[in-house]
Amino acid sequence: MKIFLVRHGDADPEIPEALGDEARALTAKARQALIAHFSSLSDRMRGAELILTSPLVRAVQTAQILSLVNSHEGLLHAHRSLVPEMPVGALDSVIRDHAGTDLILVGHQPSMGALAAHLLALQSFPRTVSPGTVIGLERNLEEEGTPTRLLFFAPPGQPLLEEL
Numbered sequence: 001m002k003i004f005l006v007r008h009g010d011a012d013p014e015i016p017e018a019l020g021d022e023a024r025a026l027t028a029k030a031r032q033a034l035i036a037h038f039s040s041l042s043d044r045m046r047g048a049e050l051i052l053t054s055p056l057v058r059a060v061q062t063a064q065i066l067s068l069v070n071s072h073e074g075l076l077h078a079h080r081s082l083v084p085e086m087p088v089g090a091l092d093s094v095i096r097d098h099a100g101t102d103l104i105l106v107g108h109q110p111s112m113g114a115l116a117a118h119l120l121a122l123q124s125f126p127r128t129v130s131p132g133t134v135i136g137l138e139r140n141l142e143e144e145g146t147p148t149r150l151l152f153f154a155p156p157g158q159p160l161l162e163e164l
C-alpha cells in the first residue's frame with residue numbers, strides 16, 4: 001500500500017473579508033508551481049485510487065491540481081480528519097479503512113510531517129515540510145509489524161530525496 005502525504009501549496013496570506021482562515025485560496029504563483037512539481041512526480045504517484053483532502057480551500061485546490069496533473073480518475077473526497085487541528089492518530093483509522101488502496105492525503109503542516117514521523121516510527125520528521133511537499137511512503141500489509149518505508153521526500157524546487 002502506498003501513501004502519499006501532500007502539504008497544500010502556498011496560500012494567500014489575506015483572509016477573505018467576512019470569512020475565516022479556511023477560505024484562503026492558493027496564490028496564482030503557487031498553482032503554477034504545483035502543476036510543475038506534481039508533473040515531475042506523476043510517474044511515482046501513478047495508481048493512487050483515492051485522494052482525501054482537508055476541506056479547507058487551499059488543500060482542496062491542491063488536491064484538484066494533483067488530480068488533474070495525474071489524470072486521476074478515482075475518487076477525491078474532503079475528509080474532516082485532515083483539518084489542521086485534528087490529532088495525527090485520527091488518520092490511523094482512515095488508513096486502516098482503506099488498507100490495500102493507494103492513497104493520497106492532502107493536508108497541512110504540522111500534521112503532514114507529524115503523520116510521516118508517526119508512520120515511519122520516528123520521534124519527529126527530520127525535514128521541513130514546506131508548502132507543496134510530497135512524501136511518498138509504502139506500507140507492507142502482508143507482514144504485520146513491518147515498518148512503513150520512505151519512498152521519497154520531494155519539496156518543490158529541491159532535489160527529490162529517497163533517504164532522510
